[in-house]
Amino acid sequence: MFSKFLNLDTEKQDRIINAAIKEFAQKGYDKASTNEIVKEAEISKGLLFHYFKNKKQLFLFLFDHCIQMISDDFYKKINLKETEFFARIREAVLIKMDLLSKYPDIFKFIEHAYMDDAADIKAEIEKKVKELNEINFGKIYEGIDLTKFRDDIDIQKILKIITWTFEKMSEEELNKAKLSPGHEVDYPKIQLEAEQYFEVLTKVFYK
Amino acid sequence: MFSKFLNLDTEKQDRIINAAIKEFAQKGYDKASTNEIVKEAEISKGLLFHYFKNKKQLFLFLFDHCIQMISDDFYKKINLKETEFFARIREAVLIKMDLLSKYPDIFKFIEHAYMDDAADIKAEIEKKVKELNEINFGKIYEGIDLTKFRDDIDIQKILKIITWTFEKMSEEELNKAKLSPGHEVDYPKIQLEAEQYFEVLTKVFYK
Amino acid sequence: MFSKFLNLDTEKQDRIINAAIKEFAQKGYDKASTNEIVKEAEISKGLLFHYFKNKKQLFLFLFDHCIQMISDDFYKKINLKETEFFARIREAVLIKMDLLSKYPDIFKFIEHAYMDDAADIKAEIEKKVKELNEINFGKIYEGIDLTKFRDDIDIQKILKIITWTFEKMSEEELNKAKLSPGHEVDYPKIQLEAEQYFEVLTKVFYK
Amino acid sequence: MFSKFLNLDTEKQDRIINAAIKEFAQKGYDKASTNEIVKEAEISKGLLFHYFKNKKQLFLFLFDHCIQMISDDFYKKINLKETEFFARIREAVLIKMDLLSKYPDIFKFIEHAYMDDAADIKAEIEKKVKELNEINFGKIYEGIDLTKFRDDIDIQKILKIITWTFEKMSEEELNKAKLSPGHEVDYPKIQLEAEQYFEVLTKVFYK
DNA sequence: GATGAATGAGATTTCATTCAT
DNA sequence: CATGAATGAAATCTCATTCAT
Numbered sequence: 001m002f003s004k005f006l007n008l009d010t011e012k013q014d015r016i017i018n019a020a021i022k023e024f025a026q027k028g029y030d031k032a033s034t035n036e037i038v039k040e041a042e043i044s045k046g047l048l049f050h051y052f053k054n055k056k057q058l059f060l061f062l063f064d065h066c067i068q069m070i071s072d073d074f075y076k077k078i079n080l081k082e083t084e085f086f087a088r089i090r091e092a093v094l095i096k097m098d099l100l101s102k103y104p105d106i107f108k109f110i111e112h113a114y115m116d117d118a119a120d121i122k123a124e125i126e127k128k129v130k131e132l133n134e135i136n137f138g139k140i141y142e143g144i145d146l147t148k149f150r151d152d153i154d155i156q157k158i159l160k161i162i163t164w165t166f167e168k169m170s171e172e173e174l175n176k177a178k179l180s181p182g183h184e185v186d187y188p189k190i191q192l193e194a195e196q197y198f199e200v201l202t203k204v205f206y207k
Numbered sequence: 208m209f210s211k212f213l214n215l216d217t218e219k220q221d222r223i224i225n226a227a228i229k230e231f232a233q234k235g236y237d238k239a240s241t242n243e244i245v246k247e248a249e250i251s252k253g254l255l256f257h258y259f260k261n262k263k264q265l266f267l268f269l270f271d272h273c274i275q276m277i278s279d280d281f282y283k284k285i286n287l288k289e290t291e292f293f294a295r296i297r298e299a300v301l302i303k304m305d306l307l308s309k310y311p312d313i314f315k316f317i318e319h320a321y322m323d324d325a326a327d328i329k330a331e332i333e334k335k336v337k338e339l340n341e342i343n344f345g346k347i348y349e350g351i352d353l354t355k356f357r358d359d360i361d362i363q364k365i366l367k368i369i370t371w372t373f374e375k376m377s378e379e380e381l382n383k384a385k386l387s388p389g390h391e392v393d394y395p396k397i398q399l400e401a402e403q404y405f406e407v408l409t410k411v412f413y414k
Numbered sequence: 415m416f417s418k419f420l421n422l423d424t425e426k427q428d429r430i431i432n433a434a435i436k437e438f439a440q441k442g443y444d445k446a447s448t449n450e451i452v453k454e455a456e457i458s459k460g461l462l463f464h465y466f467k468n469k470k471q472l473f474l475f476l477f478d479h480c481i482q483m484i485s486d487d488f489y490k491k492i493n494l495k496e497t498e499f500f501a502r503i504r505e506a507v508l509i510k511m512d513l514l515s516k517y518p519d520i521f522k523f524i525e526h527a528y529m530d531d532a533a534d535i536k537a538e539i540e541k542k543v544k545e546l547n548e549i550n551f552g553k554i555y556e557g558i559d560l561t562k563f564r565d566d567i568d569i570q571k572i573l574k575i576i577t578w579t580f581e582k583m584s585e586e587e588l589n590k591a592k593l594s595p596g597h598e599v600d601y602p603k604i605q606l607e608a609e610q611y612f613e614v615l616t617k618v619f620y621k
Numbered sequence: 622m623f624s625k626f627l628n629l630d631t632e633k634q635d636r637i638i639n640a641a642i643k644e645f646a647q648k649g650y651d652k653a654s655t656n657e658i659v660k661e662a663e664i665s666k667g668l669l670f671h672y673f674k675n676k677k678q679l680f681l682f683l684f685d686h687c688i689q690m691i692s693d694d695f696y697k698k699i700n701l702k703e704t705e706f707f708a709r710i711r712e713a714v715l716i717k718m719d720l721l722s723k724y725p726d727i728f729k730f731i732e733h734a735y736m737d738d739a740a741d742i743k744a745e746i747e748k749k750v751k752e753l754n755e756i757n758f759g760k761i762y763e764g765i766d767l768t769k770f771r772d773d774i775d776i777q778k779i780l781k782i783i784t785w786t787f788e789k790m791s792e793e794e795l796n797k798a799k800l801s802p803g804h805e806v807d808y809p810k811i812q813l814e815a816e817q818y819f820e821v822l823t824k825v826f827y828k
Numbered sequence: 829g830a831t832g833a834a835t836g837a838g839a840t841t842t843c844a845t846t847c848a849t
Numbered sequence: 850c851a852t853g854a855a856t857g858a859a860a861t862c863t864c865a866t867t868c869a870t
Contacts (some may be wrong), residue, residue, distance in 0.1 A: 004854085030237040034840065044856045049841060051854095126382075157407050161372050168371035175333065200364050204411035211829095241865060251831045256866065418833085444651045448861065458835045463862060465833095540796075571821050578789035579782050589747070614778050618825040655844060665852045670845065 002061050005051040016041045016048070018105075020062055025108035029059055029121055059121055063113050066106045067132060073099060075139070083145040085162075086198050092140055093166055093194055097187055148206050158205050165197055209268050212258040223248045223255070227269055232315040236266055267331060270320050273313045274339060277306060282346070290352040292369075293405050299347055300373060300401055304394055355413050365412050372404055416475050419465040430455045430462070432519075434476055439522035443473055443535055473535055477527050480520045481546060484513060489553070497559040499576075500612050506554055507580055507608055511601055562620050572619050579611055623682050626672040637662045637669070641683055646729040650680055681745060684734050687727045688753060691720060696760070704766040706783075707819050713761055714787060714815055718808050769827050779826050786818055 005013065019040035023032045034055055038045050052058035077095050082088050100107050113125050146155055170190065177185040212220065226247035230239045241262060245252050259265035284302050289295050307314050320332050348366060356362055377397065384392040419427065433454035437446045448469055452462050466472035491509045496502050514521050527539050555573060563569055584604065591599040626634065640661035644653045655676055659666050673679035698716050703709050721728050734746050762780060770776055791811065798806040 008854090028237070030235075033838080035838080045840090045858090046842080046856055047854075050856095053841095055840070130382075153407050153410065154403075157404065160375075161368065161404075161407070164371055164375035165368050168367075168375065175337070196361075197364065197368075200360050200368070203360065240863085242863090245832095252833090252865095253831055253867080254829080257830075260866095262865065422833090442651070444649075447859080449859080459861095460836065460863080461834055467862095469861070544796075567821050567824065568817075571818065574789075575782065575786050575818075575821070578785055582781075582785035582789060610775075611778065611782075614774050614782070617774065654842085656842090666844095666854090667846080667852055668850080671851075674845095676844065 002051070002057075005061070008051075012043075016043065016051075017062065017065065020058060021066065021105050021109045024059065024062065025105045025112060028112050029055075034058075056121055059113075060124055062109065063125060063128065066110055066113075067128070070099060070103065070106060070110070078140075080143055083143055085141075085144050085146075085148070086202055088140070088144060089162065089166065090194070090198065093170070094191070096170075097185075097190065100185070101187070150205060150207055153205070162201050162205070165201065166194065169193060169197060208264075209258070212268075215258075219250070223250065223258075224269065224272065227265060228273065228312050228316050231266065231269065231319060232312045235319050236262075241265075266320075269316065270332060270335065273317055274335070277310065277313065277317070278339075280306060285347075287350055290350055292348075292351050292353075292355070293409060295347070295351060296369065296373065297401070297405065300377075301398070303377075304397065307392070308394070357412060357414055360412070369408050369412070372408065373401065376400060376404060416465070416471075419475075422465075426457075430457065430465075431476065431479065434472060435480065435519050435523045438473065438476065439519045439526060442526050443469075448472075470535055473527075474538055476523065477539060477542065480524055480527075481542070484517065484520060484524070487513060492554075494557055497557055499555075499558050499560075499562070500616055502554070502558060503576065503580065504608070504612060507584070508605070510584070511599075511604065514599070515601070564619060564621055567619070576615050576619070579615065580608065583607060583611060623672070623678075626682075629672075633664070637664065637672075638683065638686065641679060642687065642726050642730050645680065645683065645733060646726045649733050650676075655679075680734075683730065684746060684749065687731055688749070691724065691727065691731070692753075694720060699761075701764055704764055706762075706765050706767075706769070707823060709761070709765060710783065710787065711815070711819065714791075715812070717791075718811065721806070722808070771826060771828055774826070783822050783826070786822065787815065790814060790818060 005016075016037075020032075020037045022040065023037050027033070032055075034048060035045070038048050041048075048058070052061060074095055077098075078088075078091060082091065113121075141159060149155055149158055173190045173193070174185060177183055212223075223244075226244050227239075229247065230244050234240070239262075241252070241255060245255050248255075255265070259268060281302055284305075285295075285298060289298065353362055356365055380397050380400070381392060384390055419430075430451075434446075434451045436454065437451050441447070446469075448462060449459070452459050455462075462472070466475060488509055491512075492502075492505060496505065527535075560569055563572055587604045587607070588599060626637075637658075640658045641653075643661065644658050648654070653676075655666070655669060659669050662669075669679070673682060695716055698719075699709075699712060703712065767776055770779055794811050794814070795806060
């Protein structure tokens with residue numbers, strides 16, 4: 001599918017990928033301009049369409065690429081030997097924050113991809129996202145020691161509540177950051193807050 | 208700001224508002240076409256820009272209008288005399304579902320407004336949303352009897368966790384609906400699931 | 415359909431029609447450039463598409479317009495009181511040649527329209543052409559005195575052979591002209607040749 | 622001119638010729654894509670332009686090639702010993718129909734070549750066509766017994782009228798076929814009609 | 829107030845052809 | 850001989866906004 005592109009020398013691939021991610025991250029699918037992308041990547045207009053037959057294919061390629069990149073990095077770092085639930089999830093939150101500050105454009109791009117409602121790409125992206133979520137949810141809780149949790153509550157519901165709590169907490173903090181003057185995310189604060197929620201959740205859901 | 212528009216006879220106002228909501232709801236901010244709006248509303252191009260000096264102002268007006276409309280309806284229906292927390296939140300969930308099926312276009316529009324990342328409107332919308340959330344969070348929990356909750360946990364954190372749980376649960380169900388063939392939301396199922404989470408959360412957060 | 419366009423003042427309409435006919439006549443449907451048309455007509459790019467929603471509609475409008483114009487002129491000039499067959503067809507040939515030299519662009523355009531195989535317009539044009547031919551064949555032989563023709567041959571076949579003879583003769587002469595240096599059509603020569611064929615055909619098909 | 626190409630092994634030559642004829646036949650000169658041709662022929666882009674320095678030369682080569690092929694086939698089949706005019710022309714019509722159903726792509730290609738008005742190729746093609754027609758007209762009537770025709774009419778005019786009649790008749794039938802749902806040419810009907818015209822023309826032009 | 833013709837920059841995509849390898 | 854990456858002009862069409870009437 002994208003073999004032509006992948007046979008390029010890495011430097012040019014990177015130039016194109018970075019230019020495209022930047023543009024899509026800034027403006028979303030619809031408003032992103034292939035003109036800007038080729039200008040930034042310093043390639044000719046025709047070449048982009050030689051590699052990716054249209055804007056949509058380019059976008060979908062980038063989406064896969066980003067997800068792959070982030071996932072790889074994530075699963076390389078996470079220690080699956082840690083079986084204590086809260087330790088594992090604490091680690092996950094930390095790694096996520098780390099990646100977030102390391103690849104801000106890519107996250108912005110992925111976030112856009114999730115939210116963009118451009119009819120063109122909606123269906124495809126949503127399918128990919130669903131698959132991804134299922135895989136991730138399984139993987140992140142792989143090998144977890146569930147014996148510490150209360151027996152009188154459906155364990156799946158407990159995991160959901162805990163996961164959602166941390167997701168929403170992060171979302172809220174990131175939203176606050178967006179509204180602040182410099183858009184700086186206050187990572188130490190997030191971490192502190194996370195610790196407080198860990199405490200609450202341990203108290204109520206552990207035996 | 209929009210006084211010119213508000214002085215119109217209601218029938219014309221409605222025609223314009225409905226046409227615009229429909230278009231924005233279907234296509235999102237960027238792809239929505241002012242041409243289609245005037246055609247559907249049966250007014251001239253110039254007139255639209257006479258009332259709302261540009262597309263952005265029109266969108267922001269509609270956003271406020273929709274929020275107002277939905278909020279009014281919501282607070283008219285909710286029984287603030289009910290002070291038991293879970294009873295209150297159960298009622299809120301039910302009313303929300305009711306509104307959702309009553310005004311699908313408006314909700315779709317608001318959803319778009321939240322997600323649309325057209326740089327133009329993002330900042331403004333997000334500010335409004337934040338204010339709104341704070342007001343709602345305060346209002347919805349107004350007069351609630353907090354004495355039933357455990358004393359050993361920060362009550363604000365408890366409320367957050369509960370609120371987030373129901374929000375995420377609804378989001379997940381709505382997303383599933385989007386991926387299903389007919390996009391039908393399975394309201395009874397949502398309600399059943401909600402009851403199960405009520406039970407879990409009561410068990411762990413009540414004394 | 416084209417009411418917006420037809421409400422324009424005639425001068426502007428003409429500028430656009432002439433520019434478009436010229437471009438389509440020169441280059442055929444596919445290669446004709448809407449850019450060139452607006453440049454020649456001295457209107458903005460957007461305006462053309464305000465009147466005709468796309469290139470195809472513009473072309474089809476022009477086709478109808480040209481056919482109408484030529485037909486009107488033709489039927490205004492032809493004398494339907496003349497019932498003698500060869501007199502009638504002689505007149506038709508003369509009028510056709512007259513129109514041909516009066517509106518060379520329009521004929522070139524129509525010729526293109528007949529031949530253009532751009533998939534976009536083929537079907538529509540062919541339908542129109544077929545209808546037109548049926549009408550014309552009927553009209554041109556309207557009220558003709560058929561009593562002079564031989565009784566031992568199917569009269570329809572006789573008319574076909576005669577019509578085809580003059581059509582092919584004209585085609586051949588026009589083709590010769592295209593190959594000659596200045597592309598000049600030698601009208602007197604066509605007329606002389608026509609007279610000779612009239613003589614032959616009268617001799618063999620009249621009683 | 623095309624010696625490089627003609628030195629290729631026949632299999633590759635055929636692949637290229639067939640791919641190109643197919644593409645030009647389907648889309649006409651302008652819209653035919655060299656990209657599609659090389660893809661179908663399974664050769665590289667550069668190679669095509671190595672053999673034929675540009676699209677136009679490729680097209681002209683193909684035109685000559687097709688004309689040659691069809692002519693060869695035609696003159697191989699026609700029996701020049703038959704000197705009776707109508708028998709000869711009847712045979713010609715039959716052979717033409719046979720070839721038409723045997724090489725539909727090639728005929729479609731030639732038809733396109735005749736009609737395509739892409740300025741680029743028009744002049745050249747028309748010159749070739751004219752030469753060809755003269756040769757064919759001479760050849761097809763070679764050795765014909767003209768003594769049976771009436772003496773009181775210019776024999777050249779008689780031959781023209783007869784030739785034109787059969788040409789126009791075929792054209793009309795082919796056009797009808799184009800407008801019919803399945804584009805099927807009704808060969809038996811053409812043949813029957815041809816016989817009727819033979820009869821008429823014999824009656825009037827033979828002594 | 830109300831109209832809708834007019835603008836023109838900018839969008840994506842195609843294409844024949846070249847040329848370094 | 851053979852490759853296919855690279856070019857960039859040109860194509861059609863859209864769109865929010867203005868302004869003379």
